[in-house]
Amino acid sequence: MTAISAETSRIAARALAADDLAARGIEGAALEARILVEEALGVTATDLALRGAEPVGREGAERLGAYLARRAAGEPVARIIGAWEFWGLPFGLSSDTLVPRPDTETLVEAALGLGLGPDAPHRLADLGTGSGCILVALLTEWPQAVGLGIDRSPGACVTARANAARNGVADRAAFAVGDWASALSGPFDVVVANPPYIASEVIAGLSGEVRDHDPRLALDGGGDGLDAYRTILAQVPRLLAPGGHLLVEIGYDQEAALRQLAAVHGLAARVRRDLAGHPRVVAMTAEPGS
Structure with a gap:
């Protein structure tokens, strides 16, 4: 890794960081370098553009060097900076939460x-x-909606509560520790879930960025990846208001299984695809007369 000293300019540090990440085969090296430089130096993109000739300073050089070492070891940028963007909004992360992924925005789009x-x-x-x-x-x-977030992890609930406050919706959001919908009474107009859906035996073969840094509790869907869906579909239909909807994110190969589960529970299912064309969200509503 190219050494970055206290005298290195901000713009040069960004270039050196990008070169280092690119040499390691990291996709999006330029973007990741900019994010790490901004976080290490405590500056914005505007600061970097307008005052790029300023030196990074001793503390900035040390912090950026540590960040680059962590990235070289396989730690994702989002974990290094402890935050990530989703739906154009900032979200803090913790060891109890997944890094929000662009594919999951398909679930928000489907609900809207x-x-x-x-x-x-x-x-x-x-x-x-x-x-x-x-x-x-x-x-x-x-803006008139209210919501309840449930998670088995107390740490995730703490993080989610802080994110609701960070994005100005804390007065309309509550969070509680629970086992899916087992303790809920409803009725709800919309229930959403991005449950763990990776088969247990597949997890060992995932990329290190996911396998080693995302919480296993949020990944492991059991032997066939469908355990959480079975539980959710057994619990949620009774909680839906008339005309209510259940939307779940799925893996690319789980559409047929979810359609079958939905039918068993008297729900009509529609599938929404992500930008890559893969089935990503199953939206379910109660069949008339069910």
């Missing part, structure tokens, strides 16, 4: 595409809320 009035007082539930990113994103889009 249900045709519900944007200013109606919807009641939402987010099962396995993690960082709270799905619930918070929906609350920012539905």
Whole structure:
């Protein structure tokens, strides 16, 4: 790794960092370098552009060097800086939460595409809320809605609560430790979930950035990856308001299984694909007369 000294300019440090990451085969090296430099120096993109000739200083050089060493060891940028963006909003992370991923924005899009009035007082539930990113994103889009986030991890609930405050929706969001929807009474207009859906035996073969840094509790879906869905579909239908909706994120190869589970529980299912064309979200509603 190229040494970055106290005298190195901000702009040169960014270039050196990008070169180092690129040499390690890291995709998006330029973007990751900019993020790490900004975080290490405590500056914004504007500062970097307008005052790029200023030296990074001793503390900045040491901090950036430590960040680059962690990235070289396989730690994701989001874990290094402890935050990530989702739906254009900032979210803090912890060891108890997944890093929000762009594919999960498909779940938010699917909920907004249900045709519900944007200013109606919807009641939402987010099962396995993690960082709270799905619930918070929906609350920012539905200003009269209220929501409850449930997670088995107390640490995740603490992180989600802080993210709700960070994004100005804390007065409409509550978070509680629980086992999916087992303790809920409803009714809810929309229930969303991004549950663990990776088969247990597959986890060892995941990339190190996921396997070694994401909480296993949020990844492991059991022997066939469907354990959480079975539980959710057994619990949620009774909680839905008339015309209510259940939306879940799925793995690319789970569409058929989720359609079958939905039918067993009297729910009609529609699938929404992500930008790569993969099945990503199953939206379910109660069949008439069920």
